[in-house]
Amino acid sequence: MQDMFSRRSLLLSAPLLAQQPKPINVLFLAVDDLNTHVGCYGAPVKTPNIDALAAQGVRFDRAYCQYPLCNPSRSSLLTGRRPPLTGITNNNVWFRRRLPDVVTLPQFFRAHGYWTAQSGKIFHGGLDDDKAWVEGGTQLRENAPTKSLAERKPLADRWLALDGDGQDQADFRNADRAIKMLENRPKDKPFFFAAGFAKPHVPFLAPKKYFDLYDPAKIQLPRDFAPMPSGKPPAYRDNFDLFIQRQATPQLAREAIAGYYAATSFMDAELGKLLRAIDRMGLRENTVISFFGDHGFHLGEKGMWSKQTLFEPGTHVPMIVSAPRMTAGKSCGRTTELIDLYPTLADLCGLPAPRRIQGRSLKPLLQNPSAAWDKPAYTYQQRGNVAGASVRTERYRYTEWDGGKAGVELYDYSNDPLEANNLAGDAKLSAVIAGLKKLLAAGAD
Numbered sequence: 001m002q003d004m005f006s007r008r009s010l011l012l013s014a015p016l017l018a019q020q021p022k023p024i025n026v027l028f029l030a031v032d033d034l035n036t037h038v039g040c041y042g043a044p045v046k047t048p049n050i051d052a053l054a055a056q057g058v059r060f061d062r063a064y065c066q067y068p069l070c071n072p073s074r075s076s077l078l079t080g081r082r083p084p085l086t087g088i089t090n091n092n093v094w095f096r097r098r099l100p101d102v103v104t105l106p107q108f109f110r111a112h113g114y115w116t117a118q119s120g121k122i123f124h125g126g127l128d129d130d131k132a133w134v135e136g137g138t139q140l141r142e143n144a145p146t147k148s149l150a151e152r153k154p155l156a157d158r159w160l161a162l163d164g165d166g167q168d169q170a171d172f173r174n175a176d177r178a179i180k181m182l183e184n185r186p187k188d189k190p191f192f193f194a195a196g197f198a199k200p201h202v203p204f205l206a207p208k209k210y211f212d213l214y215d216p217a218k219i220q221l222p223r224d225f226a227p228m229p230s231g232k233p234p235a236y237r238d239n240f241d242l243f244i245q246r247q248a249t250p251q252l253a254r255e256a257i258a259g260y261y262a263a264t265s266f267m268d269a270e271l272g273k274l275l276r277a278i279d280r281m282g283l284r285e286n287t288v289i290s291f292f293g294d295h296g297f298h299l300g301e302k303g304m305w306s307k308q309t310l311f312e313p314g315t316h317v318p319m320i321v322s323a324p325r326m327t328a329g330k331s332c333g334r335t336t337e338l339i340d341l342y343p344t345l346a347d348l349c350g351l352p353a354p355r356r357i358q359g360r361s362l363k364p365l366l367q368n369p370s371a372a373w374d375k376p377a378y379t380y381q382q383r384g385n386v387a388g389a390s391v392r393t394e395r396y397r398y399t400e401w402d403g404g405k406a407g408v409e410l411y412d413y414s415n416d417p418l419e420a421n422n423l424a425g426d427a428k429l430s431a432v433i434a435g436l437k438k439l440l441a442a443g444a445d
Contacts, residue, residue, distance in 0.1 A: 023190035024324065024349045025287040026109065027278060030122055030194065031267060032070065032201040033307065034293030036318050038264070044220070045261045046213055049272030050320070053291055057322025058366050059331045064377035064392055065295040065338050068307045068314040071124035072380075073294045077338040078104045078123060080357025082378055084389075084444040089382035094127045094142050103354050105342050106132035109192035112351050117181055120174035120196030136181065158242050159204035159259025161211040166266055169205060170198045175270040179277040190349075195274055199267040200297075202241045202306070204259030206266035213265060214258040221253060224418045226303040241306035253300045260299060288348050290341055291320040301418075308381065310390045310399050310409075311419055315379045323348050323366055332369035335394050336362060337377040358445075378443035391440040398424075398436035410436070 037043040040054040041061070066076040067083050075088045075095040079102045083089060087098045095102070103111070107129060110116040117135040122128075126141025166172045178195045185191055199206065227247050242248070242256055278284055296314040298304040307314055317338065322328070326348075339359035346353040347361040364371045381388040386406050390399040397419070399409040408424040410433060423429055 022286050023114075025190050025283060026114075026192040026345055026349065027287050027289045028105075028122070028192065028194040028345070029271065029274075029289065029291040030074070030120075030196045031271075031291070031293045031318075032121060032196070032198050033295070033297050034200060034264065034267075034318060035297040035299070035313065036293075036316055037261065037299070038318050040320075041318060046265050047268040049268045049275055050291065050318075053275065053289065053322055054320050055329045057289065057320050057329075058327050058362075058369055060319040060321070060336050060362075060365075061331050061333050062335045062377070062392070062394060063292070063317050063319035063338065064315045064336070064379055065293075065317050066378060067380055068295045068309060069381075070294055071127060073338065074122070074124050075127075077294075077341055077359075078106070078129070080105070080339060080342040080354070080359060082339060082358050082443060083380040085358070089380075091124060092142070094140070095123075096130070097142075104129045104132050105345065106192055106194060108342075108346065108351075108354060109349075110134060112349075113189060114192045115186050115189045116192045116194075117185070118194040118196070119178035119181060120170065120194075121198060122194045122196045158202055159256060159262075161208040161262070162205055164207060166205075166207045166270075169266075171267055171270040174198075175273045178274050182277065182281065182283075195271075197267045197271060200260050200263035204256070204263040206259075206262040210262040210265045210269075211258065214261045216251075216254040216258045219254040219257045219261075221250060221257075222299065222301045224302055224420065225250070225253065225300045243305060248300060248303070248305065256305070257299050260297075285324060288324070288345060289320075289322040290345060291318070291322075292338055292341065293317040293319075294338070308383075310379055310381050310388050310397075312397070312413075312417075315390070315392070321362060321366060326363075326366040327369060330369045332365050333394065334365055334369070334371075334373040335375065335377045335392055336365070376439050376443075378440075389440055389443070391436055391443060393436070393439070396432065396436060398433065398440060400437075400440060 037045050038050050039045055039047040040051040040059055065073045067073045071091040072083055072088045075086050076083055079086060079095060079099060086095060088095060106116045116133050118133055119136055126138060128138045130140060182193060295307050296316050297307055298313045301313045340362050342357050343353040343359050344362040347363045360375050377392040379390045386402050388399060388401050390397060395414050397411045401407040409422050410424040411419045412423060
């Protein structure tokens with residue numbers, strides 16, 4: 001009799017076991033120095049693979065980095081803590097020197113039984129996480145020397161068309177490596193796979209066929225383009241990375257922008273190889289795909305180039321999330337942050353996110369991109385001894401330098417999308433400023 005009931009139990013439980021959902025995989029896609037000059041964001045840049053990913057998920061139109069520089073930005077989003085808590089404001093400090101016991105995003109998934117692996121840049125260079133990866137981590141190399149402006153390559157090497165298909169470039173190699181690693185992954189575990197793409201980081205190198213897509217003579221300069229800024233903000237930064245020896249004339253600016261676009265299209269093609277491999281392996285239906293640029297990038301707006309500003313071009317990033325059984329092909333106008341990716345990926349995979357992470361899960365917006373949402377975005381910057389802190393809502397950006405002692409900025413994007421008019425001294429907006437000041441203070445909590 002006991003054997004009969006045992007066999008009956010097994011027969012009843014078998015269908016229930018078969019109905020148990022498979023664990024969700026994660027494909028985590030990071031791109032260096034990519035701003036929102038992407039096809040699906042309305043830019044005249046050919047990025048068919050990013051555009052296709054957006055058509056399969058939600059494109060976040062107001063997503064922002066937490067610091068406009070690689071290491072501070074990545075350290076923030078991968079630890080789930082904003083820069084005031086990480087204390088990282090440059091490219092030379094390893095996050096575990098400040099937060100030795102923090103659980104990073106890939107480490108969190110590894111602790112929950114995931115096979116975690118990477119190909120390409122995820123943490124910053126040699127400042128990788130020694131506890132995160134089952135496969136593919138890079139050797140720790142702290143305090144890498146930073147080249148001075150005088151030691152950097154001359155202007156002519158800032159953008160260059162290459163012969164061949166780019167097979168000697170990091171993005172080509174890392175995409176191929178990622179595909180092989182996924183093909184050989186352990187099949188008895190879910191995966192968290194991180195793929196990092198280097199372009200369009202300077203120098204703007206890409207095969208000639210991508211440069212041929214963009215005629216510099218037809219490139220549109222930004223509406224607020226200037227060879228040099230007319231008014232210098234407290235954290236003024238000019239010609240960073242690109243025009244270090246010469247003025248950015250309109251002709252040179254168009255050539256630089258064409259180079260940035262070519263490098264972006266090259267990166268998009270290598271990204272496409274990886275996404276097609278995900279489809280070929282039958283993984284798409286059970287994989288969350290997150291895609292983002294690690295910070296903004298100026299292309300001549302206000303006479304500025306590259307990163308390290310708290311203006312919209314320096315902080316605004318592309319971010320796309322494609323998740324099983326969530327909204328597809330929609331855009332979201334709510335204000336979001338890169339730091340939101342940590343709790344979002346945990347939530348979508350049914351895992352309890354660690355305490356003390358500061359982001360918020362985007363799952364409600366993935367279910368309904370128009371859902372109510374009251375969370376702002378925060379970005380920070382350190383320029384010498386002056387610290388900048390900025391809060392962005394759907395309408396305003398409010399920025400304080402040295403707690404307001406070195407300057408205050410307020411921009412109303414409903415009337416001033418180019419951030420041309422600083423309204424911080426407008427007495428009629430005192431109530432708005434008071435509210436934003438409270439929001440800004442809450443960002444460090």
